[in-house]
Amino acid sequence: METPCMPALEMSPAVHATVVSDRREPAPGIVIVGVRAPQLAASIRAGQFVMAVPPSGERVSTALGVYEVEGDRVSLMLVVVGPRTRELALLSDGDSLALLGPLGNGFDCDSLGDDVALVAGGVGVAPMLLPARDLVARGARVTLYYGARTARALVDIALFEAVGATVVTATDDGTLGHHGYVTDVLARDGARHSAIAACGPSPMLRSVARVARQLDLRAQLSLEETFACGVGACWGCVVPLDRSSAQAPKFPDAAAGESRDYVHARICKEGPVFWAHELRW
Amino acid sequence: MVDTQPSLATNLGGLLLSAPTLMGSGCYGSGEEYAPFIDLARIGGVVLKSVTRLPRLGNDAPRLVPVASGLLNAIGLQNPGIDSYLANDVAKFADRPCAIVGSVAGFAIEDFGDVTERLAARAEIDAIEINISCPNVAHEGETFACDPKLAERATQAARARTKKPLIVKLSPNVTDIASIARVVEAAGADALAVVNTVRGMSIDVDRQAPKLGNVTGGLSGAAIRPIAVLAVWEVARAVRIPILGQGGIETARDALEFVLAGATAISVGTGNFTDPRAPITIADGIRAYLAARGCASIEEIVGAANPGYLARR
Ligand SMILES: Cc1cc2nc3c(=O)[nH]c(=O)nc-3n(C[C@H](O)[C@H](O)[C@H](O)COP(=O)(O)OP(=O)(O)OC[C@H]3O[C@@H](n4cnc5c(N)ncnc54)[C@H](O)[C@@H]3O)c2cc1C
Ligand SMILES: Cc1cc2nc3c(=O)[nH]c(=O)nc-3n(C[C@H](O)[C@H](O)[C@H](O)COP(=O)(O)O)c2cc1C
Ligand code: FES
Numbered sequence: 001m002e003t004p005c006m007p008a009l010e011m012s013p014a015v016h017a018t019v020v021s022d023r024r025e026p027a028p029g030i031v032i033v034g035v036r037a038p039q040l041a042a043s044i045r046a047g048q049f050v051m052a053v054p055p056s057g058e059r060v061s062t063a064l065g066v067y068e069v070e071g072d073r074v075s076l077m078l079v080v081v082g083p084r085t086r087e088l089a090l091l092s093d094g095d096s097l098a099l100l101g102p103l104g105n106g107f108d109c110d111s112l113g114d115d116v117a118l119v120a121g122g123v124g125v126a127p128m129l130l131p132a133r134d135l136v137a138r139g140a141r142v143t144l145y146y147g148a149r150t151a152r153a154l155v156d157i158a159l160f161e162a163v164g165a166t167v168v169t170a171t172d173d174g175t176l177g178h179h180g181y182v183t184d185v186l187a188r189d190g191a192r193h194s195a196i197a198a199c200g201p202s203p204m205l206r207s208v209a210r211v212a213r214q215l216d217l218r219a220q221l222s223l224e225e226t227f228a229c230g231v232g233a234c235w236g237c238v239v240p241l242d243r244s245s246a247q248a249p250k251f252p253d254a255a256a257g258e259s260r261d262y263v264h265a266r267i268c269k270e271g272p273v274f275w276a277h278e279l280r281w
Numbered sequence: 282m283v284d285t286q287p288s289l290a291t292n293l294g295g296l297l298l299s300a301p302t303l304m305g306s307g308c309y310g311s312g313e314e315y316a317p318f319i320d321l322a323r324i325g326g327v328v329l330k331s332v333t334r335l336p337r338l339g340n341d342a343p344r345l346v347p348v349a350s351g352l353l354n355a356i357g358l359q360n361p362g363i364d365s366y367l368a369n370d371v372a373k374f375a376d377r378p379c380a381i382v383g384s385v386a387g388f389a390i391e392d393f394g395d396v397t398e399r400l401a402a403r404a405e406i407d408a409i410e411i412n413i414s415c416p417n418v419a420h421e422g423e424t425f426a427c428d429p430k431l432a433e434r435a436t437q438a439a440r441a442r443t444k445k446p447l448i449v450k451l452s453p454n455v456t457d458i459a460s461i462a463r464v465v466e467a468a469g470a471d472a473l474a475v476v477n478t479v480r481g482m483s484i485d486v487d488r489q490a491p492k493l494g495n496v497t498g499g500l501s502g503a504a505i506r507p508i509a510v511l512a513v514w515e516v517a518r519a520v521r522i523p524i525l526g527q528g529g530i531e532t533a534r535d536a537l538e539f540v541l542a543g544a545t546a547i548s549v550g551t552g553n554f555t556d557p558r559a560p561i562t563i564a565d566g567i568r569a570y571l572a573a574r575g576c577a578s579i580e581e582i583v584g585a586a587n588p589g590y591l592a593r594r
Contacts, residue, residue: 013317013318014317014318015318015558053555053556054555054556058347059347059350059351059352059503059531059554059555060347060352060502060551060554060555061554061556083347084347098556100318100557225342225343226343226345226347227345228345228347228352228354228551229308229310229314229553229554231314231317231318232310233308233309233310233314233553234345234354234356234554235307235330235339235344235356235359236345236354236356237342237344237345238339238342238344238359239342250361250369251336251338251361251365252336252362252365253336260338263338264338264339264359269314
C-alpha cells in the first residue's frame, strides 16, 4: 500500500491568551466553549489540537481538538471525564483561557480521495468538523459515522449536515440509529469509500483499523493519549510505530535484546494522526 | 529600594547563569520544543533529556498519569544513545541563548564516566548533570542515588572524566538524603540537584490494574514540593557545594521557598506542563521580591531561612 506521509505543516504555534465568548451545553456532561482567538483561528488546520492551560488549580494542561472555526472565534468541545475537563467545562463568558497551538500534524485531507468516511466516537467528533468542511469544499463526498453511548450524547448532528456531510449514527443503547457500534455500520456499508479518517477512544480506533483492513481502505487515525507537554518535549505520549513509517522519529537500532522493528513515536509531535497500518499497537 | 534592578545572575558550582531558572531534565526537550512559547534568552538554561550509552526505546505506554496536584511518569529514559546523540543532536544546541546542561544516565558505573567524557567534550555543553536517581529504571533493582557506595562511585567516575561543572542529581527516595549528599560532595561533585521524582503508583479501579505501563513511576509537581523543600533544607546543612532545588516549583514564591532553604538555583519541570510561561513569571517574581527588600542580588537570600546552612558558610 502506498503511504504518503502526513503533511509537514508550516506551523507557528504560540500561547494565545483568549477570552471565553460563549458557552453551551448540548447534552449533560458535554460543553462547548467558544473563545476569541484570531491568530489561532487563522492558523489551525483540520486535526490539529491545542493544549489548554488549567484555568484554576489543575496541574497538567489538557489536549483538546478544535471544533468550530469561524471568523476570529474557535470553539472547544469538552466531554467531562475527569478533573481537568470538569474545570474547563466550568468556564463562562468573559473568563480567560490560555491555549497553546496549533499543535500536531493534523489530517492529510488531500490523500483521502473523494468519498471519505469520517468516523467519530464520543468526543472524537470534535476534530471532525474542520475536515468535513474542508473535504466538502474541495468537492469530496463526506459521510460521518458517528457513535456514542446514547442518543443524547450525539451532539450537533445538524451542524455536520449543514457543512454538507451525510451523518450515519449508532448508539450503544439503540436510542438513535444503528443499535451497536458505529464500526459495524462502517464494515457493512463502507466498501464504496475512498479512505477513512477517524477519532475516538482507542478500542474504537482499533476496530476502525480492522475494518479498514477488511475493506482494503487506508485509514488515518487521530490517537488519544494522556499528554503532559503536548509539544514533543517529555516523550510521555508514545505509540509503537513501524520503523519504516515516514512519521517514525529517526532512531538508531537499540541495544541487543531491545532491537525492535518499531520505534516509539510521540503522539503529540509526530501525530496525533497516523496511518492505521503503520501502527504496531 | 535599590536604584538598579536586582541581579538574578548566579554561579552554580562554576556554571554561570544569567537567571537562577533551569528547566528540568526530561521536561523540556532541548529547549527548541518550547521556543515558540517563551523567549529562551530569559531562562537560565535547559538541562537536556538524559542520555545513555545505548539507545533505549523506553517504557511501554501509558507513561503519564495526572494525579492530584501532580504527575506520575514512567518514560524509561527513551533516548537515541550517546553515539547518535553526538552525531545528530548536540550541534543543534549551539544556538540556544541560555546555558545547556547535558544529562547522563547509566546502568553501570562505567557508563557515567564514559558518557560524561564524550558529552562534556563538546563545546555546546556547558555542564554535566548525572542522573543517578531515575526511579523508572534500576541497576540490579537499586537506584544509584539510594546507595552511598554506588552514588560515590558514579560521581567519581564522572568527575574523573570532565573538568566542566558536575551536578549530581539526588533521589528523595532515601532515609537520609544528607548522608548521600556528603558522600557525593566528597566524591567531587560541584553542585547537587535536589530532588528527582518521588516513587509512586496509581491503580485503575475499573480495570483493577496499575495505570502506568511500567507499573510504578515517579511523582512530580506541586504534590512533592514540601518533600523537596525539606530535602534542600537538609542537604544545605550538610554540604558546602551549591544546590539546584526542584520539585513542584510553579510560581516565584515556590521558587523562593527553595532559595530560602538553601538552593542557589532552581529547576522547573512539571510546572511547564501547567503553563510554559511559568519560568518567566518566576524570574520576574523573584526580581520583584528582591527589589522590594532592597537586595542587589539573589545570592543575598540563599539559605536565609536556614540557620544551619548559614552557619556552614
Ligand atoms: C489530540 C487530543 C485531542 C483531544 N481532544 C479532546 C476534545 O476536544 N475534548 C475533550 O473533552 N477531550 C479531548 N481529548 C481528551 C482529553 O485530553 C483527556 O480526556 C484528558 O485526559 C481529560 O482530562 P481529565 O482530567 O478530565 O480526565 P482524566 O482524569 O485525565 O481521565 C482520563 C481518562 O480516564 C478515564 N477516567 C478518569 N477517571 C475515571 C473514573 N473515575 N472512572 C472511569 N474512567 C475514568 C476517563 O474516561 C478518561 O478517558 C483529547 C486528547 C488528545 C490526545
Ligand atoms: C515526564 C518527565 C520526565 C523526566 N525525565 C527525566 C530525565 O530524563 N532525567 C532526569 O534527571 N530527570 C527527569 N525527570 C525529573 C525532573 O527533571 C525533575 O527532577 C522532577 O520532575 C521534579 O521537578 P518538577 O516537580 O518541577 O517536575 C523527569 C520528570 C518528568 C515529569
Ligand atoms: S506529551 Fe510530551 S512528548 Fe507528547
